[in-house]
Amino acid sequence: MALTDCLPMKSRVMEQRLRREAEALLEQGKVDWIIGFEAGSLRFTTTPLITDDKDDTKRLVVSPFANNNLSVYLTGIKGRVAIVAKGCDSRSIVSLIQDGKVARQDVVIIGVPCSGIIDLAKVEGLVGRDRDEIDDIVREGDKVSITFSGDKREYPAGEVLFDNCLACELPTPQEYDILLGEPTAARGDEEKTKSREKINSLEGVKPDERWAFWRNEFSRCIRCYACRNVCPACFCERCFVEEAEPPWVLPIPRWQDNLVFQVTRNIHVAGRCTDCGECDRACPVRIPLRSLAREMYDIVGGLFSYRAGTDKEVPPLLTCYEPTDVEDFIR
């Protein structure tokens, strides 16, 4: 079954338009590359499509399973690029522009108004079936109907979306050249609260228990650096973990070094992280990395009223200052 079979009308219209626009951009020589999504080899998945061949644009899809943040590819590609971007992805692109990593005139942002990406793990948990046993998942408005064993059931969409999508403030790209379809609204406050549940429950416990929790989580880390590699905000050409003389952390995945790596990574991307949730999804050992990223996102928002990637004209958070910045912690 092709992925497009489970798309409702609205997405199909967007998809047709995306293919036309992408083809035209390549044909007219306005861009050298297209970065988008195509159907993945497994059902209910998508995979990045990076191409300079206009015939490939027929494979582009708009899908409620397109979970990757494609802006990570921008810094590694030469030439002008058209890129498919959801709300969070477009913020990552703006953040890269702010940091001078990408020139605005070299990117054509094809904005997709996003209504949230479906988390297959949540679907599996909800229906108690493996993804291979599910016949179809269709998103219609704020409902999701899931078909398995000849049985079609409806659930509220909020139950199957990724946590970061529930908390999404700007689902429609604010920075774009082409917008496919009408803007979508952010989700309700109730779901925003729900998306912070994990973080709040941690904040409720004593500091040494919090530390014990993270120490336990990071003892699973195998230091594959997937979280770093998928992160568009992690664009250093040489990461501190690869410094060898002298090394900051040892490459052996001991929990101590794993923790130093991840905490430092989060501090380094502060003000660039848009809470796209890629680190969390990329983690093969399921460390709740988004809890760290979101906490940092909220710290930055709380202290400096700064929201990453919302204004390409302002300097990046940590490259500027206000004389009146918070100082109550300084003795």
Place this chain on the structure above:
Amino acid sequence: MGQDSEWQPRILCFLCRWCSYVGADLAGTSRKKYPASIRGIRVPCSGRVDPLFILKALRLGFDGVLISGCHPGDCHYQTGNYFARRRMAITKRFLEYMGIDPRRVQVSWVSASEGGKFADLVTEMTQEIRQLGPNRLFADEKQGDGTTTTP
């Protein structure tokens, strides 16, 4: 640790070359007394301190980390301490979320003329950390013989 003395914390200080390092020097030349708990590292500016330094210090087993620079407006490079202030604000909050007691990582403005302030600061911070006890954050689980592996 001496037999009769109480446990002495080890505090790593990052001292700005223009203000706090000179302030610390003044504390010595003006014979102010403060505990011998600090190990100072001179940095060109408080803006030089990467949060990674703080984590590495804690990872190595230092019981506390102090970052000290010029007062706002006094930076030799005009703005370095303003950048440091932003960076330290988020770092401190984030480490607190991880479960590191905020008293272990402290930031202070000490000018070249504030020898007394530096001595008082070190004295107070040492007392606070003594209350907190040794840094076991990165120590491995207790082993059978009751000892712990230090990183």
